Amino acid sequence: MSALANHAFAKMNGIGNEIVVVDLRDSKAAVTPEDARAVASPAGVPYDQLMVLQPPRLQGTEAFIRIYNNDGSEAGACGNGMRCVVRRLFEQTGQTAVTFETRAGLLNCWQGPAPDLYTVDMGAPKFDWQDIPLAEEFRDTRYIELQVGPIDAPVLHSPSVVSMGNPHAIFWVDDVNAHDLERFGPLLENHPIFPERANITLAHIVDRDHITIRTWERGAGLTKACGSAACATAVAAARLKRANRSVEITLPGGKLAIEWRERDDHVLMTGTADFEYEDRFDPALFANVA
Numbered sequence: 001m002s003a004l005a006n007h008a009f010a011k012m013n014g015i016g017n018e019i020v021v022v023d024l025r026d027s028k029a030a031v032t033p034e035d036a037r038a039v040a041s042p043a044g045v046p047y048d049q050l051m052v053l054q055p056p057r058l059q060g061t062e063a064f065i066r067i068y069n070n071d072g073s074e075a076g077a078c079g080n081g082m083r084c085v086v087r088r089l090f091e092q093t094g095q096t097a098v099t100f101e102t103r104a105g106l107l108n109c110w111q112g113p114a115p116d117l118y119t120v121d122m123g124a125p126k127f128d129w130q131d132i133p134l135a136e137e138f139r140d141t142r143y144i145e146l147q148v149g150p151i152d153a154p155v156l157h158s159p160s161v162v163s164m165g166n167p168h169a170i171f172w173v174d175d176v177n178a179h180d181l182e183r184f185g186p187l188l189e190n191h192p193i194f195p196e197r198a199n200i201t202l203a204h205i206v207d208r209d210h211i212t213i214r215t216w217e218r219g220a221g222l223t224k225a226c227g228s229a230a231c232a233t234a235v236a237a238a239r240l241k242r243a244n245r246s247v248e249i250t251l252p253g254g255k256l257a258i259e260w261r262e263r264d265d266h267v268l269m270t271g272t273a274d275f276e277y278e279d280r281f282d283p284a285l286f287a288n289v290a
């Protein structure tokens, strides 16, 4: 029987990024990719990311968090999901700062500058081609050779690539809504240059303090928001000297404040998190899960 059958969950969203939070800290059971896909089935609870809190493995951490995309794959980072987890925990315990462990490392989170804001320290970005990872060597990952469309008139080309605990490619465009991301997203996500696939973002730099983005998420498709993509975009734009290290990012679902902190290279993401409802998973969802 699945660990999730009849288990409580909270449906939340981080500026429109659909998140389900499950607290398994009192259990030794683990969630499988099949479980994650069953939850995302039409009869289940449609989501972009499923955030599963497991018992802490390290002293000083609140939980080990596993992050599933709705195709059952696992992600190392999910900024919007982290804010949802943090809001839930703060409301339950009265805490105002916590540390979690994820597959991407330790993440510190705290109450933001207003009561409805939550800040997540997303750690330091990585730029080395092997860390992203890319399938072949690129010495300079500020732009890599990759394009969509005719060779002499590409529709999208020369993305910046960054790892924020998960792989991101950012294509710089004049209008994020002028491109068929639903068509190009899956092609680019699964391009052989990305051996672990990638999150694909279209980004328009409005001015040095403001960038607009739209993201096709690895393992989840088109979303209203992707927090790690916002961080990756901010960092990539600052690296190109086209934006300041503190910027506001506008996503289809809302806004995030991103700061690439000079003193330790860490990226701080601040935004809201919304609670929608709580319920228990219908055991019938997992009837065909081994």
Ligand SMILES: N[C@@H](CCC[C@H](N)C(=O)O)C(=O)O
Pocket (backbone or CB within 6 Å): 017, 048, 049, 069, 074, 075, 076, 077, 078, 079, 080, 081, 166, 167, 199, 217, 218, 219, 220, 225, 226, 227, 228, 229
């Ligand atoms: N929505 C997330 C990122 C989710 C993970 C991504 N799809 C991946 O597999 O890398 C965010 O808010 O950061």
